[in-house]
Amino acid sequence: MPSLRKLSFNSAIPCILSENSLLLPFDTVTTRFSAHMVLVLLRLIALLPLPALHGIGRVLGRCVYALPGRYRQRLQRNARQAGYDDPAFARRAAGETGAMIMETPKVWLQTAKCVPKVVSDTEHVATDAMAEGRGILYLTPHLGCFEITARYIVKYGPITVMYRPPRHAALEPVMEAARSMSGLNAVPATRQGVREFVRALKRGEAVGMLPDQVPGSGDGVWAPFFGRPALTMTLAGKLARQTGVAVVVAAAERLAHGKGWRLHYLRLPEPLPDDPQALAGLINQSMETLIRRFPEQYLWSYNRYKVPADAPPLPESVSA
Known part of the structure; x- marks a missing residue:
């Protein structure tokens, strides 16, 4: 398993095989062999029971957090920004990141065993929105087990999600194995992928994306996030306004003792603001x-709170 330091969560289907998780200057043959071995390793990890995966992940996550470096500093700084300045909180958060990483292969490769472990107290939010027949834009932040969300929502009907292709093309078979599921349509994070999103929404179907990624190419505005301006994507808002669909924020809470997940739904009130920043x-x-x-x-x-080179100017009195 790659370390938490080298993990990139910048793909629309975040994963341990993302573009920065394998920093290997191998030739094509070697990379293909490595991709095959990684897939074998993921399949072996997926065989472990969920309680064991969560336990192992929490131990590994805390071990990585114990090492000084940028990962630890950023976790502490961002948590403090939201008002969580207790050192014990930061350690628990690092442990939960480890649990998320370790559960991911099982969610990917043994979906049929994982989905029945999902419960929800707010499922009516999703079913009511689906009954309106105008499509749903699901926004899933980097919270809990964000890989299980779309796989559970498939039971309502087809859902289209975005992914970022891995840097090494030979790793694509690994990603394909992870994305393989009936009713789940994965499209690349490109203009073509956005067009697929629009088509799905106009058919009254669902689409899913991560709204808390730092946007690039000028597709962002500054908006408060836990009291500090964060460059926030406008794509979600554009899709919602263009297609007139319901917007639902969804996140799967990891339950104690490896019992599964609790899916939380929260619908955005309508009418939605016309102003992109609002x-x-x-x-x-x-x-x-x-x-x-x-x-x-x-x-x-x-x-x-990253500030890309092509970002609009920060609001006054705010430092990067």
Whole structure:
């Protein structure tokens, strides 16, 4: 398993095989062999029971956190920004990140065994939105087990999600194995993928994306996130306004003792704001609401307050 330091969570289907998780200068043959071995390793990990995976992950996560470095500093800084400054909280959050990593192969490769472990107290939010027949835009932040969400939602009907292709093309078979599921349509994070999103929504289907990734190519506005301006994507808002669909924030809380997950749904109030910045702020506020419910399971180590080179100017009196 790659270390938490080298993990990239920048793909639309975040994974341990993302673009920065295998920094290997191998030739094509070697890389293909490595991809095959990684897939074998993931399949072996997926055989372990969920309680064992969560336990192992929490131990590994805390071990990595114990090492000084950028990962630890960013986790602490981002958690403090949200008001969680207890050192014990940071250690628990690091442990939950480890649990998320270790559960991912099982969710990918043994979906049929994982989905029955999902419960929800707010499922009516999703079913009511689906009954309207105008499509749903699901926004799933880096919270809890974000890989199980789309796989559970498939039971309502087809869902289209975005993914970022791995840097090494030979790893694509591994990603394909992870994405393989009836009713789950994975499209690349490109203009073609956005067009697929629009088509699915116009058919009254569901699409899913991560709203708390730092956008690039000028597709972002500054909006508050836990009291600090964060560059927030406008794509979600554009899709919602263009297609007139319901917008639902969803996150799967990891339950204790490996019992499974509790899926939380939160629908954005309508009508949605016309102003892109106001809509981005509403999305961030909705994510904050869910994160507050089980804050240790948010990915605080993600560089949420990054300032890309092509970002618009920061608001006055705000430092990067």
